[in-house]
Each structure stands twice: as structure tokens, then as C-alpha cells.
Amino acid sequence: MRRRVPLRRGLGAFLTYAAVALVLVWVLFPVVWVILGSLKAREMAAAIPPVWIFQPSLDNYASAFVIRNFGLLFLNSLIATLASTAVVLLLGSMAGYALARFKIAGKQNILLWILSTRMFPPIAAIIPIFLLFNNLSLIDTRQGLVLLYIAFNLPFAIWIMRGFFVEVPAELDDAALVDGCSPWQAFTRVIMPLAAPGLAATAIFCMMYSWNEFLFALIISRSASQTLPIGVMGFITQRGVLWGEMSAASTVIMAPMIIFTFLVQRYLIRGLTFGAVKG
Amino acid sequence: MTLQPRRRAGRGILSVLSERRYAGYFFLAPALIYLVAFSVYPLIYAVNVSLRQYILSKPYLGMPWVGLGNFWRVLSDGHFQYSMQATLYFAGAAVTVELLLGLGIALLLNRAILGIGIIRTIVVIPMMIAPVVVGLSWKYMLDFDTGVLNYFIRQLGIRPPNWLGDATAVIPALIITDVWEWTPLFILLLLAGLQAMPQEPFEAARVDGASSWQSFANLTLPFLRPFILIALLLRVMDTLRTFDTPFVMTSGGPGRATEFASLYAYRQAFSYYYVSLGIAAAFIVLILITILSNVLVKALPSPDRGD
Numbered sequence: 235m236r237r238r239v240p241l242r243r244g245l246g247a248f249l250t251y252a253a254v255a256l257v258l259v260w261v262l263f264p265v266v267w268v269i270l271g272s273l274k275a276r277e278m279a280a281a282i283p284p285v286w287i288f289q290p291s292l293d294n295y296a297s298a299f300v301i302r303n304f305g306l307l308f309l310n311s312l313i314a315t316l317a318s319t320a321v322v323l324l325l326g327s328m329a330g331y332a333l334a335r336f337k338i339a340g341k342q343n344i345l346l347w348i349l350s351t352r353m354f355p356p357i358a359a360i361i362p363i364f365l366l367f368n369n370l371s372l373i374d375t376r377q378g379l380v381l382l383y384i385a386f387n388l389p390f391a392i393w394i395m396r397g398f399f400v401e402v403p404a405e406l407d408d409a410a411l412v413d414g415c416s417p418w419q420a421f422t423r424v425i426m427p428l429a430a431p432g433l434a435a436t437a438i439f440c441m442m443y444s445w446n447e448f449l450f451a452l453i454i455s456r457s458a459s460q461t462l463p464i465g466v467m468g469f470i471t472q473r474g475v476l477w478g479e480m481s482a483a484s485t486v487i488m489a490p491m492i493i494f495t496f497l498v499q500r501y502l503i504r505g506l507t508f509g510a511v512k513g
Numbered sequence: 514m515t516l517q518p519r520r521r522a523g524r525g526i527l528s529v530l531s532e533r534r535y536a537g538y539f540f541l542a543p544a545l546i547y548l549v550a551f552s553v554y555p556l557i558y559a560v561n562v563s564l565r566q567y568i569l570s571k572p573y574l575g576m577p578w579v580g581l582g583n584f585w586r587v588l589s590d591g592h593f594q595y596s597m598q599a600t601l602y603f604a605g606a607a608v609t610v611e612l613l614l615g616l617g618i619a620l621l622l623n624r625a626i627l628g629i630g631i632i633r634t635i636v637v638i639p640m641m642i643a644p645v646v647v648g649l650s651w652k653y654m655l656d657f658d659t660g661v662l663n664y665f666i667r668q669l670g671i672r673p674p675n676w677l678g679d680a681t682a683v684i685p686a687l688i689i690t691d692v693w694e695w696t697p698l699f700i701l702l703l704l705a706g707l708q709a710m711p712q713e714p715f716e717a718a719r720v721d722g723a724s725s726w727q728s729f730a731n732l733t734l735p736f737l738r739p740f741i742l743i744a745l746l747l748r749v750m751d752t753l754r755t756f757d758t759p760f761v762m763t764s765g766g767p768g769r770a771t772e773f774a775s776l777y778a779y780r781q782a783f784s785y786y787y788v789s790l791g792i793a794a795a796f797i798v799l800i801l802i803t804i805l806s807n808v809l810v811k812a813l814p815s816p817d818r819g820d
Contacts, residue, residue: 250621250624250626251626253621254621254622254626254632257618257621257622257636258632258635258636260693261635261636261638261639261693261697262635262638264639264647264650264651264654264693265638265639265642265650267650267653267654267661268646268650268653271653280653280656280659281659282658282659282664283664284661284664325543325544325547326544328540328541328543328544329540329541329543329544329545331540332536332537332538332539332540332541333541335537336536336537336538336540336541337537338537338538338541344541344545348548351548351552353750353799353802353803353806354552354555354556354799355754355775355778355795355796355798355799355802356754356756357754357756357775357778357779357782357791357795358555358559358778358791358792358795358796358799359552359555359556359559361555361559361562361782361788361791361792362554362555362558362559362562363551363555365558366554366558381551382551384547385547385548385551385552388544388547388548389548392544416527416528416529416531416532417528417531417532417536417539417540418525418527418528418530418531418539419528421531421540442641445643446642446643446644446645448643448644448645448756448757448760449756449757449779452760453783463643463645463646466645466646466649467645467649467761475652475653475656477653477659480649480653481653484646484649484650487642487643487645487646488642488643488646491641491642491643492638492641492642494641495634495637495638495641496634499630499633499634499637502634502637502701503701503702503705506640506698506701506747507702507743507747510743511702511705511740511743
């Protein structure tokens, strides 16, 4: 079904590729500009006219990560991301499996309710959670962030994993059950391995949302559990913005996500629409 | 069910708990309990507080009942009225530009192009980057004196605007940033739609002598409708509660020019400690989002249920 317009030749093809090139420049310029900025010496980062060719240096990275202690923030971000993703994958795939396979009273309503939890404005949700965490001494802890990110990513994981399980033929579960597996064994030994690519894609999306998350971290973390997206704001100072260090930290925040984008390219559409559209 | 003893050896507690009759609930319960704890509690608490007066910095005042008073106070606050206006202007303009630009680029990429796979992935990069980083990158490029964008504009002999310092230029600057970050969603979805489109009707239309504009308007657009609606739904919800990018780029300024609704709610709760007013403001935005998404969902064809 994927027939495309046939390749054009001559002027039409030239104009098409010129337009595509323009789109790519528009998309990539800001990213490249920040990476270049991170490699420039302090006086070059915001020089006019802009400096295009220069001797790259890693001073900004050293300044951000050694002097300003971004190593700790990196660790906080990493732990919050990995720990929450691990729990989300387990709970989310179990629930997704349940909603894909079993007779459950009010299944459609449960699915819609799960979706609706993501419509709740984060700012209204975070206020009660802030007060609750305050009572439980969870403010400014990594545990607090992990608990929040699990709640934040779970609806997404359930919906998208359900979509992947629906595609695994139910006969396989039945065969495993007939062979004497319990439903838990059928799930872990037969179905999960088959849904592994979906699981990997879901993991990457969850990592992405947690790694990039801003509002919850802004409110819940102060110093000990501060994450990279909050820390990078610290380069906006009273005396101006430290563009070089800011670019270095920004590069470190975005680099893994750009790599992830290439890893999940097959699942981008699903991941970005809650599984509503299967690309 | 036979009476033959079932092989239980090697089965753990999880296997026993997932016995067939309860299996669905066994798999569903942990996630559901977690979500109920993290969404029903905040919901009840938030609704309760929105109907009372609660000032975080003055706990000795208690939480007297004020009914809908907080909602009236927020709705009659000139700053909130401005904030809603600015939010709607920002959301409306950004989503419109994203839709048109996304449609154009999707049509462009749907032509036979070498390396379409990699191009499609590169185009998506902006929406994968942390909004904070997007905001800071554009703040870097939009700086009045040292920004690279104004350098290019000056080279063309035009006097550049003070993007983030001038109250009339700042919302367009945030729109440009949002368009950069989120046009990819429209490109990705509309391109998927275009590639799933059957070719036969187009051939028939060509035989019947339809112009390419006619086949676009009568065949392509109707086919793309569900894809456009899903993208619109996602973007309308998100732009109306935009927080990160304006917080980073302008912190609501200059003055209060970019104090969008979420930032207004955040400030009421965490800068002035009027928790109730913050929640009330957030609820007003939620009501607006719910109405708009219902309108969009009504326009969607019934979703594929997948089971």
C-alpha cells in the first residue's frame, strides 16, 4: 500500500531537495548552534559577529561539571530516570497485558480513566502532592522524584503496552496455559519476550519523559535531589547568562535523547500519540 | 477443570496469585492502585482546597469554607484575565502555524525522496529535547545584542526586535520557539496519514480530469482528517498549559506579558502561597481544555478499539 509519487527529475527534483534542505537547516540549526557554543571559549560564546571557526575546547564542560558540581545533578537525573522506568515497565506491562487479554468489568471505562489522569493539570496535581510529600519528608529526595515519575509515566506505559500485547496472538497464551503454565508464567516466559521491542520502545519514551521533566522537579527538588533540567537554569545569573556553560550542560541533557530518537524511530508515532495512531 | 492434581512444583507465589479466574485483576491491580493513590488523592484534596481559603504562609488562619469564592476571585483578577488572553493568543497562533507548516512539510516529504527514513527521524529531534533546553537554546539565539538571529536580521539591513525584552515581540518569540519544537508532531502524524492513503481514488480522479487542487481538497484532506484531529487534540491540551518554555525564557516577563495560565497558577501557589487561588486557576484551565477536547473528540471518527 505504500506506493509513493514516482521520483521526479530536473527542476522539480531540484526544488524538492532544496526545500528539504531548508527544512533540515531550520530543524538542526539551534541544536548545532548550542553544541558549537558549548565548545567555544567564554568570550566567543556570545561574540558578534558570531564565531564559526575556532579551536574547540572542553573548558565549559569542565566548568559546569567539575566546578559547579553538575556531576551530582547528572546522577540525580539518572537515578530518577532509571528507577522510575524500571517500576513503570513492570507495572505498566502487567496492566497493559490485563487490559489486552482478560475479561475485566468496566474495561473501557478503566482505560479512559487511566487516560484522563493525564489530562489533570500538573500544576493542580503537584500542590497536594507537595503538601503530602512535605509531611512524609519526601521533599528534595530522589525517592520522591521516583514516586512522582512512576505516577506520571504509568498511564502512558499501560496504554502503549496494551497496544503491543493486542498484536501478539492470544493463541500463544492459550498454548502456554494448556502446557501447564500459570498465567504469570505465560506472561513472563512467552508473551513478554515477544513484546520485547515494544517494551524497549516504551522504556525509551519513559526515560525521555523523566529525563526531560521540569515542573515536578522544580517544585519537589531543592539541592540534594536537583536534576539537570533545573540545574541548567542556574546559569542565568544576575550578571547575565553564562552561555558557554549553559550550552555545555544543555548538550549533555539533549545528547542521549537525540540518540534515543534514532533508536525508537519505528515507534515514534505510537509513542508520541499514546498509542492512538499506529505508524 | 479436572480433578487431576496440577503440577505446582516450581511455581512461585506470583503464579498461584495469577490463577486463571483472577488473572486479569492480578495483573491490573498494582498499577491501578498506584494510579488511584496518585490521582484520586490529589483530585479530592485539590477540589476541597479550591473551595476553601488556604494560605500556605498563614496556617493559623485554618481552611475556612468559601465555596466558589476562589473561582470568582481568580476570574475577576485583571492579571488572570490578561493571562488567559495571552495563553489563548499563544496557543491559537502556535497551533495554527504548526498545522499549516506541518501539513506543507508532510506533503513535501511524501514526495519520493532519497533518505526519507533518516530525514523523518532528524525532523523529530526538536520534540525529543527537554523543553528547558529548547527554551534556553532559543533564549541564546534570540538575545537582542548577542543573539545569532538578530545578527542575521541586521545583516539584511533590518532593525531587529528586542524579542524577549519587548512586550509586543515576546509572544511571537515564544510562538516561534513552540513552532520549532512542535511542528514535528504534525509532520510525523500527517506523513503517516499520507503514506497510509490508498492511491486508487487519485488515479480515478485523474482520469476524470480533476485538478491536483481538487484531489487535494476532496481526497487528501478528508483522509487526513483523523490524523489532523489527533495532532490538534494533543497540541491544544499542551499549549494551553505551557509552563516550561516561558518560565525559562522570560519568567513571565517583560512585566507580566508572558505570564500564561499555568505560570499564573504556579505563582499564586508557590510565590504568594495562595494555594486555593492557584488550584482554582488550574481548574479553570482544565475546564477550558475539557470543553475544547470534547469538541475535537466529537469531530473524530470513533477510535479503533484494537481488541
